[in-house]
Structures are given as structure tokens and as C-alpha cells.
Ligand code: NAP
């Protein structure tokens with residue numbers, strides 16, 4: 067079979083530990099035999115980040131802006147223990163944080179679901195995607211511990227010297243106060259990313275805040291989303307999808323009763339909490355995909371999980387591991403499909419579809435990695451190590467592509 071051609075390179079960001087090992091297996095077994103891979107390679111492994119004083123991360127984000135589609139392996143975010151383990155010159159920032167800030171993007175997380183793993187919420191039939199606004203609110207909050215009686219005020223001084231102020235509270239005794247902020251610019255970017263991704267996925271978009279209580283703050287989120295939606299309204303109608311706004315407490319009740327299959331955009335804190343709830347209810351961290359979408363429509367695909375350090379240390383000790391490569395494979399298939407769409411390469415899109423279908427074929431036959439074995443109902447799982455699992459996918463991929 068002739069290899070599938072590409073025209074524009076994918077931005078390939080390699081990573082660390084067990085996921086770096088999986089990365090190579092996936093390329094060797096599932097990609098290189100079938101695709102004439104064109105990629106611009108950036109090594110975001112911690113050693114090379116340290117060697118380049120983290121310039122490589124910045125360069126990979128710039129390349130993503132240039133080419134529009136990236137695929138990223140999980141990477142270590144250094145902490146004190148990693149400083150000595152890798153003999154680092156500096157405690158480099160999280161690559162994901164750097165890339166997200168440069169692309170000004172929003173992260174969308176969607177579980178990969180299969181029939182034999184039932185979500186905890188019985189009515190969920192389709193995956194629910196969470197989009198979390200990743201700037202501001204309590205995460206950029208400032209706080210004061212009020213020691214005793216006194217008056218707290220909220221004061222804004224404009225560049226023109228104009229002052230606006232309001233009393234927060236007349237304290238009769240000790241208490242606490244907190245200042246939060248967000249910017250129209252960041253909320254608007256968030257809105258654009260959400261509407262773009264909903265169109266991309268042809269899924270309804272829900273958005274929720276508490277604007278009945280927070281009339282100006284949450285009210286501004288609601289208003290900006292409404293305003294930005296005007297630009298997308300026609301495209302939504304054409305795609306047969308809706309934008310739906312509701313209060314956060316109403317949204318929670320509806321999410322639990324719904325059958326799923328939509329995108330739920332959340333403010334920063336709501337997204338932090340709800341994404342853990344939704345992902346846990348769907349099953350396994352190893353089956354959670356993640357994509358960063360910029361307001362300009364640049365995409366960076368990855369797995370939601372980390373570098374699976376515990377498995378890596380076992381691997382280094384010569385033990386066999388059964389680490390689940392599903393989310394990392396889906397990062398590649400997502401990136402190939404998007405590259406295929408952008409470059410009008412139906413063969414590449416078909417390859418992405420076949421790769422995902424081959425993964426489902428494998429799992430549906432009960433061939434799994436260790437993490438999934440205990441969660442399956444109705445099939446007798448056969449646990450494989452990572453490489454044998456990937457090779458089982460390859461066999462099914464070959465059949466699918468030959469059709
Ligand atoms: P992790 O790598 O997600 O792993 C936590 C645990 O979840 C694992 O020990 C394993 O449980 C299970 N798990 C996660 N992915 C799995 C998979 N594909 N297959 C099977 N089991 C899986 O989180 P962590 O151990 O807290 O973090 C490790 C490193 O990853 C850290 O250095 C952190 O900075 C980095 N990290 C990177 C990203 C990113 O690049 N996007 C995200 C998060 C964390 P068992 O051990 O019970 O089998």
C-alpha cells in the first residue's frame with residue numbers, strides 16, 4: 067500500500083517519561099507504516115527544555131500559530147523533586163501553561179466512551195465535553211484577612227483619574243474579603259474558541275454562570291457570549307446546532323438528566339470542579355482527550371493525563387507495563403483529521419477515522435490495558451502490555467485501511 071501523503075507539516079511536540087515511550091510505539095506501529103509523515107519536530111522533553119532554557123516550548127507554540135495544528139505528548143511540570151532528578155538550571159514553567167498563554171486558547175476535554183464501560187450517570191449515552199475558561203476569577207484573586215471591625219471598599223481608579231467606589235461591607239468584627247477580576251478580551255477569546263469548537267464538532271454549546279446573583283460580573287460573561295454568538299448564529303443554524311445559556315445550578319441539574327453529546331462551557335472555577343466530576347463519572351483518566359483551541363482557530367491536541375511516572379519507573383526497572391495509549395492515539399488522530407480538513411486531504415481524514423475505529427474494534431473485542439480491565443461489563447477482558455495492545459490495534463487498522 068502506498069503511504070498517505072501530507073502537504074503541510076504537523077507540529078509534533080514530544081514529551082516525557084512513559085508517554086514518551088508510548089509516543090514512539092504509536093509512531094512506529096500506527097503512523098509511519100501508513101502515513102508519509104510530515105512533521106516539524108519539537109522535543110519538549112524536560113532535558114531539552116532545560117538545555118534550551120525553555121526556548122523550545124516557545125518555538126513550538128510559534129510553529130502552532132504558523133501551521134495551525136499541533137500534537138503534544140504529556141510533559142513534566144518541574145517541581146522541587148524534579149530539580150534534582152533532572153539537575154535543572156531553573157524550575158521551568160508548565161509547557162501547557164506557556165503554550166496556552168501564547169495561543170490564548172481554551173482547553174476542551176472529551177472522554178472516549180465504549181459500550182462496555184458504563185458511565186456512573188446511567189442516562190449519559192454520549193460524551194460530554196467540558197470547556198473551561200482558563201483565565202482570572204478566583205485564580206487571580208487577591209484576599210485580605212480582616213482582623214476586626216472596619217469598612218471594606220472596592221475602588222477603581224481610571225487612567226483619567228476618575229474614581230468609582232462601592233462599599234463591600236461594614237465589618238463589626240473579623241472576617242475575610244476577596245477581589246476577583248476578568249477582562250472583556252479574555253472572555254471574548256473564550257467565547258470565540260467555544261463557538262468555533264462547537265461548529266468544528268457539530269455539537270450544541272451550553273454556557274452557564276450565576277448572572278442572577280452576579281449581575282455585573284457574570285452578567286458580562288453572558289452579554290459577551292450573546293454578542294459574539296451573533297457572528298456564529300447563521301453557521302450554527304446551518305450546522306443544526308444550538309447555543310444554550312442557563313444558570314449554573316440549572317445546568318448541573320440538566321447535565322445529569324441529559325443523554326450527553328454536547329459541549330459545556332464553564333467559568334474558570336466551575337470548569338475546574340465540573341471537569342473532574344464529569345471525567346470521573348465517565349471512567350478513566352487514560353481515556354480523556356484534550357484539545358486547545360485558539361480564538362483564531364489553531365488546534366493543539368493531547369491526552370488529558372500526565373506522563374504516568376509510576377509506570378515509567380517500573381519500565382526503567384525492566385518490568386512490563388500496561389499503560390493505556392488511547393488518549394495519546396486520539397491526540398494524533400484528531401490532529402491528522404484537522405490537518406486533512408485544512409489541507410483538503412480526504413485520505414488523511416479517512417486514515418484518522420480508521421485509526422479511531424481500529425481502537426474501538428480492539429477494545430470491543432475485550433483487548434485492553436490493565437486500567438480498563440476492572441471497569442468492563444459484558445466482555446471478558448484480555449489484558450495486554452502497551453506494545454501488544456498497540457500491535458492489536460495495528461492489525462485492525464490494516465484491515466480497515468485495506469477495505
Ligand atoms: P498522571 O501521569 O496522569 O498519572 C496518574 C495516575 O493515573 C497514574 O499513576 C496511573 O495510575 C493513572 N494513569 C494516568 N494515565 C494513564 C494511562 N495512560 N494508562 C494507565 N494509567 C494511567 O499524573 P501524575 O502522576 O500526577 O503526573 C506525572 C507527571 O505528569 C508530572 O510530572 C506532571 O507534571 C505531569 N503532567 C503533565 C500533564 C500534561 O502534560 N498535560 C498533565 C498532568 C500531569 P496507576 O499508577 O494507579 O496505574
Ligand code: MG
Pocket residue numbers: 338339342
Ligand atoms: Mg482541578
